[in-house]
Amino acid sequence: TYVRFGKEVASPVIDRGQADVLLSFEQLEAARYLPFVRHGGLLITNTQKINPMTVVSGxxxxPADILDKLAQVPVRLETLDALSLAREAGNEKAVNIVLIGRFAKCCDLFTPEELLESVKVxxxxxxxxxNLKAFEYGYRA
Structure with missing residues (x-):
């Protein structure tokens, strides 16, 4: 999912190297969409591995060492075990909110209070x- 905002948004499409932030639910997804993040941008990824069908089928x-490879590119990399934190909060489906909590800590596009309010509404x-616990756990991770 793409989210674009700003004073001048002519298209919903984000070009390669233009995204300020990428939130990723798992490692391979982070690697797949990394080319869209600008140099110096922020990549927040869950450390979970979700096997695509090509891996499941054998x-x-x-891919090995995805996180090590991501650490070598010119972006700010933040990793966390969002799945475990979501489970600790009470529901593994809250991984997205854990990631938003981490985003609130790492990014100055929004205040933590603004992002927390968006969760509440x-x-x-x-x-x-x-979800409030999940946000807090992500923020403190």
Whole structure:
């Protein structure tokens, strides 16, 4: 999913090397979309590995040392075990909120309070406590 915002947004498409921030749910996804992040941009990735069908079928092996390779590129790399933190918060589906919590700590595009408020107004009331914990765990990771 792309999110573009600013004073002049002529297209929803983000060109290679133009993204300020990339949040990734897993390592291979981070590597796949890394070319879109500008030099000096921010890459926040979950350390989880999710095997694509080509790996599950045995056609290829999951690439080794992805995080080491990501650390060698000119972006600011932040890694965390978002899945474990989401589980600790009470629901593994809260990985996205853990990543947003980490984003709140690492990025100055929004204040942590603004991002926390966005969680409060979008998450169903019955899941709010879990998601607030997930945000906090990501922020403190």
């Amino acid at each position: 056609a290829v092996k999951y 979008t998450v169903p009331a019955k899941l709010l406590d879990i």
